Amino acid sequence: MAGLNPQTPVPTELKLHRKSGVLSVTFNDGKAFNFPCEFLRVYSPSAEVRGHEPGQEILQTGKKNVTITHIEPIGRYAVRLDFSDGHNTGLYSWDLLYDYGLNQETMWQDYLQRLQAASGSRETG
Template identity: 65%
Template sequence: MAGLNPDTPHPVELTLHAKSRLLEIAFDDGARFRLPFELLRVLSPSAEVQGHGPGQETLQTGKREVDITALEPVGHYAIKPTFSDGHDSGLYSWDYLYRLGLEQEQRWTDYLARLQAAGLDRDAPMAAKAGSACGHSH
């Protein structure tokens, strides 16, 4: 991914609310979002979740209780959370977090609709993938 769009608002404040499982993020344009850890986890921008193209996504389930155990800054453009299920390959750029905040309801509705279409419940355990963590031969 190339650098940030220069117009992207930058976060001025990041707060992890462990009890309510929310990442609160305030941007320099005045926007403030509270993103549930579960949403961040199931919509992780990592290849492991998104796949390598449209329709390649791996539907994430059983993430209602997921916690963020660590949060690392990546340069001046992203954060890399480590989730309690071990997932840590997602780089959340400021523009991605901002978009998630703006589209949170729509994204959540889409996620629930995809679960329903797959005949899954959001609390279903993830099916273990055979082979490497990525599931692709490179």
């Protein structure tokens, strides 16, 4: 995995809002992002979701009610998130979370379009 880009802001706070199912991340440049657990789960950086090469991504379905059950710091550059569906192999680096924050709306719309094209559902089977 590539090292942390020294220009990337770093989080000053990560806060899991269990009731709303949102992970809030505040960065040292003042930007703050709210990530629904479902968003972080369907965009997990794990090989299980992303595949090992571009084009091998696996569309995640039925993740609407998934929650984060545990946040594990990984060094000074990432966190590992444990999800209620048992998934826990993605490492969310600060670079990745910042990028996700900046592009969240576009990524979410893309996910919904791919889900619709595949006749998938956000609801659990």
